[in-house]
Amino acid sequence: MPILRVENIHKSFSGVEVLKNINLGIEKGEIHAIVGENGAGKSTLMKIIAGEYEPTEGKLFINDEEKHFASPLDAINSGIALIHQEFSLVPQLTVYENIHLGREPSRRFIGIEFVDKKKMKRETTEVLSKLEALHISSESRIRDLSVADKQLVEIAKALSVNSRILIMDEPTAALTLKETENLFTILKNLKNHGVTIIFISHRLEEIFEIADRVSVLRNGELIGTKNIEKVVMEDVVSMMVGRSLKHRFPEKVKHNIGEVILKVEKASSESFFKNVSFELHKGEILGIAGLVGCGNSQLGEAIFGLRELNGTVKFEGQNLKIKNPTDAIKHGILLVPEDRHTLGLVLQRNIKENHALPNLDFLTKLGFIRSKREKKSVLSTIGYLNTQVRGIGQRVETLSGGNQQKVVLGKWIARSPKILILDEPTRGIDVGAKFEIYKFIYDQAAKGVSIIIISSEIAEILNLSDRVLVMSEGRITGELDPKESTQEDVLSLAVKRKES
Amino acid sequence: MSKTMNSDFIRKYGVIFGLGGIIVFFAIESPQYFFTISNFMLISKQSSINALLAIGQMFVILTAGIDLSVGSMAGLTGAIAAGVTILTGSVFWGFLAGLAVGAGLGAVNGIIVALAKVPAFIATLATMSAIAGITLIYTQGQPIWNLPKEFTFAGQGEIGDIPFPIILMAIVFIIAWIILTFTKYGRHVYAVGGNIRASRAAGIKIKSVLISVYTISGFLAALGGIVLASRLGTAEPTAGTGYELDAIAAVVLGGTSLFGGEGWIVGTIVGAYIIGVLNNGMTIMNISPYYQEVVKGVVILLAVMLTSFGKKFWNE
Numbered sequence: 001m002p003i004l005r006v007e008n009i010h011k012s013f014s015g016v017e018v019l020k021n022i023n024l025g026i027e028k029g030e031i032h033a034i035v036g037e038n039g040a041g042k043s044t045l046m047k048i049i050a051g052e053y054e055p056t057e058g059k060l061f062i063n064d065e066e067k068h069f070a071s072p073l074d075a076i077n078s079g080i081a082l083i084h085q086e087f088s089l090v091p092q093l094t095v096y097e098n099i100h101l102g103r104e105p106s107r108r109f110i111g112i113e114f115v116d117k118k119k120m121k122r123e124t125t126e127v128l129s130k131l132e133a134l135h136i137s138s139e140s141r142i143r144d145l146s147v148a149d150k151q152l153v154e155i156a157k158a159l160s161v162n163s164r165i166l167i168m169d170e171p172t173a174a175l176t177l178k179e180t181e182n183l184f185t186i187l188k189n190l191k192n193h194g195v196t197i198i199f200i201s202h203r204l205e206e207i208f209e210i211a212d213r214v215s216v217l218r219n220g221e222l223i224g225t226k227n228i229e230k231v232v233m234e235d236v237v238s239m240m241v242g243r244s245l246k247h248r249f250p251e252k253v254k255h256n257i258g259e260v261i262l263k264v265e266k267a268s269s270e271s272f273f274k275n276v277s278f279e280l281h282k283g284e285i286l287g288i289a290g291l292v293g294c295g296n297s298q299l300g301e302a303i304f305g306l307r308e309l310n311g312t313v314k315f316e317g318q319n320l321k322i323k324n325p326t327d328a329i330k331h332g333i334l335l336v337p338e339d340r341h342t343l344g345l346v347l348q349r350n351i352k353e354n355h356a357l358p359n360l361d362f363l364t365k366l367g368f369i370r371s372k373r374e375k376k377s378v379l380s381t382i383g384y385l386n387t388q389v390r391g392i393g394q395r396v397e398t399l400s401g402g403n404q405q406k407v408v409l410g411k412w413i414a415r416s417p418k419i420l421i422l423d424e425p426t427r428g429i430d431v432g433a434k435f436e437i438y439k440f441i442y443d444q445a446a447k448g449v450s451i452i453i454i455s456s457e458i459a460e461i462l463n464l465s466d467r468v469l470v471m472s473e474g475r476i477t478g479e480l481d482p483k484e485s486t487q488e489d490v491l492s493l494a495v496k497r498k499e500s
Numbered sequence: 501m502s503k504t505m506n507s508d509f510i511r512k513y514g515v516i517f518g519l520g521g522i523i524v525f526f527a528i529e530s531p532q533y534f535f536t537i538s539n540f541m542l543i544s545k546q547s548s549i550n551a552l553l554a555i556g557q558m559f560v561i562l563t564a565g566i567d568l569s570v571g572s573m574a575g576l577t578g579a580i581a582a583g584v585t586i587l588t589g590s591v592f593w594g595f596l597a598g599l600a601v602g603a604g605l606g607a608v609n610g611i612i613v614a615l616a617k618v619p620a621f622i623a624t625l626a627t628m629s630a631i632a633g634i635t636l637i638y639t640q641g642q643p644i645w646n647l648p649k650e651f652t653f654a655g656q657g658e659i660g661d662i663p664f665p666i667i668l669m670a671i672v673f674i675i676a677w678i679i680l681t682f683t684k685y686g687r688h689v690y691a692v693g694g695n696i697r698a699s700r701a702a703g704i705k706i707k708s709v710l711i712s713v714y715t716i717s718g719f720l721a722a723l724g725g726i727v728l729a730s731r732l733g734t735a736e737p738t739a740g741t742g743y744e745l746d747a748i749a750a751v752v753l754g755g756t757s758l759f760g761g762e763g764w765i766v767g768t769i770v771g772a773y774i775i776g777v778l779n780n781g782m783t784i785m786n787i788s789p790y791y792q793e794v795v796k797g798v799v800i801l802l803a804v805m806l807t808s809f810g811k812k813f814w815n816e
Contacts, residue, residue: 304701306700306701324700324703325700325701325702325703326703326704326705328703329702329703330703335701337701342695342697342698343697343698343701344698344701345695345698346690346691346694346695346698346699346761347694347695348694348757348761348762349690349691349694349761353687353690353691356687357687357691357699357702357704358702358703358704360684360687360688364683364684367683367684367685368682368683368684369682369683369684369687371682411702
């Protein structure tokens with residue numbers, strides 16, 4: 001009998017189906033890995049199990065008893081704890097205060113309830129010793145701890161409320177190799193004590209190291225669940241990307257690759273990346289692959305002037321100092337950001353205004369908007385990208401992810417870019433819109449635009465790029481020819497760690 | 501699909517129905533005094549100062565900021581306009597000095613917010629207090645009176661039977677409407693308030709937009725302050741106290757989001773009129789001023805709750 005079982009789970013967000021008919025059973029005391037590409041629905045499924053979302057349809061059973069979780073609290077009371085990539089700890093409070101947050105034990109004194117700090121500290125020490133993590137003082141403030149220790153506090157917090165099922169969303173993404181090994185020892189130990197662990201990771205070799213079973217999600221569907229001894233990595237990869245790989249990408253369009261347009265030398269930015277050098281040619285599609293947190297996103301943002309960049313950048317043979325996005329836009333270096341909601345769009349304004357925002361320099365005369373010209377520009381862009389809208393006065397927050405992304409792309413093509421930096425251009429959008437965005441990328445390259453694709457979707461990078469750079473821990477760890485490389489080649493460079 | 505349209509509709513036009521409802525109520529209660537052309541002229545005149553302050557305030561709120569200093573700003577600039585008029589004997593220099601000080605101190609607000617990155621609420625709370633103090637120092641706590649006749653034109657004069665403050669309000673309203681609706685600058689104001697990071701990534705100069713909206717607010721507060729001093733015929737050392745609250749109330753009643761990025765300038769004017777009509781109607785009905793304040797508070801709360809309730813209701 002599985003400890004946790006979901007039946008026919010469906011989930012839609014504003015009409016877009018992100019989970020389709022998921023049936024999955026998790027056995028007591030197993031480490032169950034969930035894998036899938038970005039947007040496959042892993043996080044959504046986990047959030048449903050943890051009570052953060054309610055499924056549109058379907059049932060959830062704990063020990064064969066049907067449960068309805070209206071809130072994360074319901075799930076916690078049923079023994080389920082979700083540990084996010086972003087921790088839910090209060091940085092200003094101490095370890096013991098965080099572990100007891102919202103359920104502080106109290107002691108009566110002269111008729112007044114006082115928080116029982118002694119008990120809190122004692123219980124904290126107990127649970128930390130279970131995790132063999134006594135190097136963490138119960139009185140440290142969370143903000144002073146390392147990422148790995150914060151994670152251990154999260155686990156301690158979950159255990160202290162008697163969680164029997166621990167869901168971990170990419171727990172190793174921000175850990176060093178040694179910290180990862182330490183975490184795995186702890187997880188195996190917990191498993192031996194009967195705790196069930198659901199583990200999401202992009203790093204397949206980790207899954208082969210720690211998991212008992214693996215479930216693969218693709219485009220919101222559960223492709224299969226396998227015993228880890230019975231599969232090899234290639235099987236899992238092909239389950240992840242699907243057999244219809246050919247149909248996911250449009251026909252390659254021939255484009256000429258010209259002289260060097262951008263030359264980045266020894267570029268660094270804070271702790272995000274260091275000593276990065278590369279060249280980009282005119283009309284070239286350059287992929288920069290890497291796992292989440294490897295610094296490729298920050299590299300794109302720095303070239304666009306959103307971050308400080310130390311090092312030299314040569315653009316069309318000239319030294320170029322980009323201080324802010326205004327400079328970059330002036331030179332035709334344009335960024336489609338990873339997170340379109342925070343950097344790409346003004347959600348409560350309409351399509352027309354969002355489209356025109358960076359283009360008002362040529363859509364105005366003496367400060368006044370030339371409405372006809374503006375309308376023409378929006379309409380022709382919408383037509384070119386096949387953006388599905390009710391009208392150009394529609395608020396962008398009411399558009400689907402794919403159409404929102406097309407509005408962001410449209411802003412830039414209206415001003416004939418020279419370099420387009422596309423950071424996770426197809427994140428969170430449906431397959432159809434993805435296909436159209438791939439076609440758009442080829443079309444722009446054929447027009448002579450140089451394109452940098454930053455993505456953690458390896459299949460995407462390999463299929464679209466003329467040349468691929470791989471980053472890990474803020475460094476470029478290799479350059480590949482996509483025609484002669486496999487996903488594993490990219491992955492092995494992407495997980496390459498600093499020798500230390 | 502139609503749901504979002506409905507919520508926008510309520511947010512945008514609800515306030516107009518609200519004003520209509522209040523007018524109908526007072527018209528039934530007091531047809532002979534309230535529902536007359538001369539009384540509406542009076543209401544407009546009474547609302548004009550608040551409307552001027554509210555239009556400036558709206559620019560600031562659209563960028564997700566707030567300007568608490570407009571009341572004391574109106575007080576100081578009225579006093580400076582009066583003082584400089586007496587000093588130079590010229591109304592022109594008086595008014596110019598008042599307006600320049602308003603715009604200048606507004607720019608100071610903007611610089612504190614945009615460059616020193618002090619939250620707008622705290623920054624303008626501090627300048628509100630400081631400016632009120634400067635007014636007391638400048639006037640030595642005494643009203644400035646004995647002003648020339650030309651000075652009082654701004655508040656008491658008429659052009660072809662229409663009181664000058666109403667004409668001024670109309671001109672400022674039209675200019676502000678044009679700026680917010682048809683210009684690049686207006687788009688930038690909305691965009692910065694809607695998503696400051698995306699605006700920066702679109703190449704907008706965030707700091708100059710922020711500084712400019714506080715400058716506009718300061719300038720319009722000065723215009724309101726001059727009209728106030730001119731209408732009273734004296735510049736009182738404590739004039740304008742509390743005016744910022746009516747201005748903010750008018751903007752919020754008008755449907756502008758305190759989180760920035762959304763708002764309609766017609767709503768702001770209607771909001772200012774709601775406050776004006778309430779004051780006027782309740783006075784005509786002989787309601788004690790003590791109770792008037794309570795009623796005003798309740799009406800503002802109800803109106804804002806209704807629009808946000810309407811939004812939720814339609815969205816579910």
